[in-house]
Amino acid sequence: xxxxxxxIIYMALAVVLVTAGSCSTDDLEPSLEQSKRSENAILSVGDxxxxxxxxxxxxxxxxxxxxxxLVTNEVRTTNVFSNGNSGRFSTEAALAYLPNSTYIxxxxxxxxxxxxxxxxxxxxxxxxxxxxxxxxxxQAYAIRxxxxxxxxxxxxxxxxxxxxxxxxxxxxxxxxxxxxxxSVDSNIADIMSDLQTAFDLMxxxxxxxxxxxxxxYTAKALESRVxxxxxxxxxxxxxxxxxxxxxxxxxxxxxxxxxxxxxxxGANSIFEIAYSGTDNPGSDSMEFIYRGxxxxxxxxxxxxxxxxxxxxxxxxxLGYEGERLRNxxxxxxxxxxxxxxxxxxVVLNYAEALYQIDENDEMALTWLNKIPEARGATPYDDVTxxxxxxxxxxxxxxxxxxxxxxxxxxxxIEKVDVLQNIxxxxxxxxxxxxxxxxLNEIDANSNITQNPNYGS
Numbered sequence: 476x477x478x479x480x481x482x483i484i485y486m487a488l489a490v491v492l493v494t495a496g497s498c499s500t501d502d503l504e505p506s507l508e509q510s511k512r513s514e515n516a517i518l519s520v521g522d523x524x525x526x527x528x529x530x531x532x533x534x535x536x537x538x539x540x541x542x543x544x545l546v547t548n549e550v551r552t553t554n555v556f557s558n559g560n561s562g563r564f565s566t567e568a569a570l571a572y573l574p575n576s577t578y579i580x581x582x583x584x585x586x587x588x589x590x591x592x593x594x595x596x597x598x599x600x601x602x603x604x605x606x607x608x609x610x611x612x613x614q615a616y617a618i619r620x621x622x623x624x625x626x627x628x629x630x631x632x633x634x635x636x637x638x639x640x641x642x643x644x645x646x647x648x649x650x651x652x653x654x655x656x657x658s659v660d661s662n663i664a665d666i667m668s669d670l671q672t673a674f675d676l677m678x679x680x681x682x683x684x685x686x687x688x689x690x691x692y693t694a695k696a697l698e699s700r701v702x703x704x705x706x707x708x709x710x711x712x713x714x715x716x717x718x719x720x721x722x723x724x725x726x727x728x729x730x731x732x733x734x735x736x737x738x739x740x741g742a743n744s745i746f747e748i749a750y751s752g753t754d755n756p757g758s759d760s761m762e763f764i765y766r767g768x769x770x771x772x773x774x775x776x777x778x779x780x781x782x783x784x785x786x787x788x789x790x791x792x793l794g795y796e797g798e799r800l801r802n803x804x805x806x807x808x809x810x811x812x813x814x815x816x817x818x819x820x821v822v823l824n825y826a827e828a829l830y831q832i833d834e835n836d837e838m839a840l841t842w843l844n845k846i847p848e849a850r851g852a853t854p855y856d857d858v859t860x861x862x863x864x865x866x867x868x869x870x871x872x873x874x875x876x877x878x879x880x881x882x883x884x885x886x887x888i889e890k891v892d893v894l895q896n897i898x899x900x901x902x903x904x905x906x907x908x909x910x911x912x913x914l915n916e917i918d919a920n921s922n923i924t925q926n927p928n929y930g931s
Contacts, residue, residue: 520603545875613676
């Protein structure tokens, strides 16, 4: 589809090739002059570095990982609700979204377009450190996989009774201008393949201690998340174990838990979205939507208090602004980085995979209990799906993962509080569990099939 392909090309070129040099992310936002350059201007590994910064910058937008993607996935659960203070996220919280919303579609495919320029580059022809160029190319594969994974979860039909995924775009300005939706299974296979390629291409020699650029084991951490989402337990176990065995990351102790969310590049962070003085999102930030009287739309539901026992340090991220229960501790200010994936999630992925492979595996309990033991909470006596989901909710709350945990276990979105924006429990399989394909995409490409109950 011409309009579709031209659109993602335009978005890619709008973030292409910032000034190369150091790996600092202070210059992630490209200048107008730099934006005029195209993929044909990639003459050196330094140019590749500039381009990968453009991809990360696209990920950081408020319409993607900078706010909307994580908040939307929280507000569709029993963790939080939208109080309508500034009119934001009420539609998403009610699962009443309309096809004219583009949500993450444009941003995700913009990220993919930039990644595809890098993937299509012949590194052997470039000036500079070609081994580093190959490492950058590995990051591009991981970014492409992550964006397609987010699109698949959001728009795919796997939770509404269908088998359609999303178009998996593998080339920049490719020959297929009117791509149709691939199957869910095909999407999963492509995501897993891209993550393996990413791991193979990236080198531990270029490990980024800031965690603002993906490193070799970021690919395995993301692979454990993808495999867990789709019940690929052996793959989830092996990917998580690779991260654990790397010895690079560690669980944050109880004494540092709250502070860790205000410390960029921590020992538990595997990959995080960079924010600096030049790309501060201001009123579009996570801080503004979770707290304050100007925005502050995302308010914590009272049942969350019951998740934590006395002494569990995770309760310390909760607090009140007046009479409003708030997320006080996560995303504490506008300059703090947003963690996309951290080691504690990988540990929980490993425990769950071990249990699902063999319910009698004693190591599953050992690994599950590593998290409550590091939080001042009572360890579990046994491993059950209920205990796994409870611990994941406690540890990863406000990080946009609980909704997908409910989906992968075929669970309803329950109405437990009058404050929730939904009017009644939404059963698993309801059409509202998949976002509508944006209407402008449907209009531009006759090969794109809309999701059920959103019109043609």
